[in-house]
Amino acid sequence: MNILGIETSCDETAAAVVRDGRQILSSVVASQDDLHGRFGGIVPELASRRHVATILEVIELALQRAELTLDQIDGIAVTKGPGLIGSLLVGLSVAKAIGFSRKIPFIGVHHIEGHLEAALLSANGPPPYPFVGLVATGGHTSLYFAPQRGMYHLLGQTRDDAAGEAFDKVAKLCGLGYPGGPAIENVAVNGISEAISFPRAMLPRTYDFSFSGLKTAVALWVREHGVPSGQTLSDLAASFQEAVFDVLIAKLFEAAETKETPDVVVCGGVARNERFRTRLKEEIQKRDQKLWIAPLALCTDNAVMIAAAGTSRLSRGESDALSLNAQATMPIALG
Numbered sequence: 001m002n003i004l005g006i007e008t009s010c011d012e013t014a015a016a017v018v019r020d021g022r023q024i025l026s027s028v029v030a031s032q033d034d035l036h037g038r039f040g041g042i043v044p045e046l047a048s049r050r051h052v053a054t055i056l057e058v059i060e061l062a063l064q065r066a067e068l069t070l071d072q073i074d075g076i077a078v079t080k081g082p083g084l085i086g087s088l089l090v091g092l093s094v095a096k097a098i099g100f101s102r103k104i105p106f107i108g109v110h111h112i113e114g115h116l117e118a119a120l121l122s123a124n125g126p127p128p129y130p131f132v133g134l135v136a137t138g139g140h141t142s143l144y145f146a147p148q149r150g151m152y153h154l155l156g157q158t159r160d161d162a163a164g165e166a167f168d169k170v171a172k173l174c175g176l177g178y179p180g181g182p183a184i185e186n187v188a189v190n191g192i193s194e195a196i197s198f199p200r201a202m203l204p205r206t207y208d209f210s211f212s213g214l215k216t217a218v219a220l221w222v223r224e225h226g227v228p229s230g231q232t233l234s235d236l237a238a239s240f241q242e243a244v245f246d247v248l249i250a251k252l253f254e255a256a257e258t259k260e261t262p263d264v265v266v267c268g269g270v271a272r273n274e275r276f277r278t279r280l281k282e283e284i285q286k287r288d289q290k291l292w293i294a295p296l297a298l299c300t301d302n303a304v305m306i307a308a309a310g311t312s313r314l315s316r317g318e319s320d321a322l323s324l325n326a327q328a329t330m331p332i333a334l335g
């Protein structure tokens with residue numbers, strides 16, 4: 001079954017073709033970093049206009065690289081939310097138009113379910129159920145308990161900034177570019193993570209997160225000491241990211257312990273960070289647990305994860321009607 005995935009929830013225009021939910025025939029991601037970089041964050045209106053300009057070309061390229069035509073596509077999976085409403089509408093409208101005109105069933109996919117499905121495509125195969133999953137992106141930081149495929153119980157989420165958002169804001173404070181995650185990671189490589197003591201909001205008795213206090217602590221540090229450079233910048237970046245990872249790791253393993261599962265899944269843009277991946281692997285070894293982490297290319301937004309997440313429902317003959325609407329916020333489907 002060949003599924004065309006379409007993802008335009010934020011600032012990446014992406015299309016992919018995935019066969020039988022696991023075999024990636026093509027994946028095209030057109031980044032808008034060049035457009036938003038000079039603003040230090042995403043400008044929603046510019047994002048949707050760029051999606052309109054690139055989406056058809058991106059889909060054509062995905063089909064070309066998969067060496068398929070639309071006649072060989074069995075279903076279309078498209079992100080329906082959450083995300084920037086103008087951006088979401090571009091992908092959804094195109095999916096509907098292609099589906100309607102070519103009589104191809106289409107299905108709307110929850111963006112976060114897509115991120116979790118990316119970890120199911122990890123090199124060591126899909127994880128067994130149940131598992132505890134951490135999603136750490138620029139828009140979300142949430143912990144889920146997944147008792148079976150397509151069923152996700154929310155255990156906790158951020159009360160303010162998402163982890164990736166904290167990276168982006170701290171990068172901006174330090175005069176680094178957007179997106180902030182890779183920029184912070186690059187300078188942190190030469191830094192000492194104990195150099196500056198930043199707070200860790202552990203929030204006892206809940207699986208919720210909070211990163212705004214950490215961001216404020218960095219802002220206060222910059223106000224007091226000035227914008228860092230050289231070794232000081234590296235030390236600040238390393239100290240900041242270690243504080244983020246300490247919290248993410250503590251909550252993830254606490255949730256796994258409470259839910260009595262050795263299997264943990266990690267996904268989302270922040271999971272691209274090599275220091276985070278290394279720390280996760282160390283923790284897993286210490287505890288004799290098992291880790292399923294999204295492949296590097298599938299951590300940040302892409303359409304493979306959307307196609308993979310839509311495959312099981314499309315293969316059961318399910319589809320959405322043309323009345324399906326995009327939603328900026330939406331709880332994840334509980335299956």
Ligand code: KG4
Binds near residue numbers: 180268299
């Ligand atoms: O999953 P994603 O592409 O988009 C959302 O759904 O939000 O994640 C983007 C986020 C950005 O905040 C970016 O700074 C962060 O992921 N990110 C990273 C790294 N690469 C991307 N954070 C830390 N380290 C990285 N290497």
Ligand code: ZN
Binds near residue numbers: 111115137138300301
């Ligand atoms: Zn995302």
